[in-house]
Amino acid sequence: AGSPWDECFEAAVQLARRAGQIISKALTEEKRVSTKTSAADLVTETDRLVEDLIVSELRKQFPSHRFIAEEATAAGAKCELTTSPTWIIDPIDGTCNFVHRFPDVAVSIGFAVHRELEFGVVHHCVEERLYSARRGHGAFCNGQQLWVSGETDLSRALILTEIGSKRDPATLKLLLGNMEQLLLAKAHGVRVIGSSTLALCHLAAGAVDAYYQFGLHCWDLAAATVIVREAGGIVMDTTGGPLDLMSRRVVAAGTQKMATLVAQALQPISYERDDV
Ligand code: IPD
Structure with a gap:
């Protein structure tokens, strides 16, 4: 049976891929870098551009949902998880890597309802690995199921x-x-x-x-x-x-x-x- 959040999950996957293309292209280009809370807390135009793209597309599709997103929070938006369906978004995780062209950068889109995490989509832009999981349905990377290690020592x-x-x-x-x-x-x-x-x-x-x-x-x-x-x-x-x-x-x-x-x-x- 389909979950009520299937449509949201599909939208997250599509947007993570679109964002990934923009980020991979921008990785090798000249960047304007600013700092936020410290000299090691960086932001670029691409972080803001990608966040605006993801949030505006999702808002169009799901107007009643709430959003917590990295750059909007840095600009003063309240970071509050209520019981409403809420998207939790990092447009570029690994901004410092991105600035240096170190190729571990990802788009991260999480979704919570009643303060419980329902699904997550993480896209490793450079290597085109799409990690995703829906609560109760397993975790996958490009279609292959993921399992943690059983190490206890x-x-x-x-x-x-x-x-x-x-x-x-x-x-x-x-x-x-x-x-x-x-x-x-x-x-x-x-x-x-x-x-x-x-x-x-x-x-x-x-x-x-x-x-x-x-x-x-x-x-x-x-x-x-x-x-x-x-x-x-x-x-x-x-x-x-x-x-x-x-x-x-x-x-x-x-x-x-x-x-x-x-x-x-x-x-x-x-x-x-x-x-x-
Ligand atoms: C940061 C990265 C970094 C971690 C910081 C994060 P950002 O995210 O994940 O590895 O040490 O705590 O905030 O700023 O690149 O999205």
Whole structure:
């Protein structure tokens, strides 16, 4: 039986592909770069152009829906998840990669109803990999079903994380201390690729065993959370409690055991919530 959100899901896939074409083309062109909350928090005209395209098309099709989108939020729009059907959009996840032509960039479109994530679409523009998942229907990349790894031992784990935008000495000390703890626990490796969304998609595909970050935003997380869960993985708060999309922190893993071990190794880094 069809889900009431099938039409929305199809629209998300179409728009992620259209946006991906624009981003891939712009990747190699000259860019005008500005900064947002810090010298490492970047935005380009393409971020805004792609966000406007996605949001205006969706608004036309679904006029009663609400939107949370990265660049509109940066421009002052309220970031509030209500019970209404809500689209949660990152036009370019990996903007710093995009600026440098490092080819890990993605469009991320998540959709929540009654504050529950219903589906997620993540498009790796350069490699044309379309990751998607609908709640209860499995996770896929270009038609192939995804499954997380079953690893439970930290000393056999490959772990992804992201640095985040704060670069003050106290934050960096905590950030590097967290990596150090995982390496002291003999993790096989810790990797940073510059896109939270794509990091979570690698987790969903079983290419890494865990992912954690402090300082990401709800739009980096929404779509990929559905993909990880539908691939059999865990996405939770760094305290071990349930995920709070607005809390700017996450631990995700293929197994509950791995998620708990990673969470226990971490010192918290505080960021202002998305919904203040
Ligand atoms: C950022 C990237 C980065 C992560 C930041 C995100 P953006 O998203 O995912 O890897 O460290 O926390 O905000 O700004 O490129 O959409």
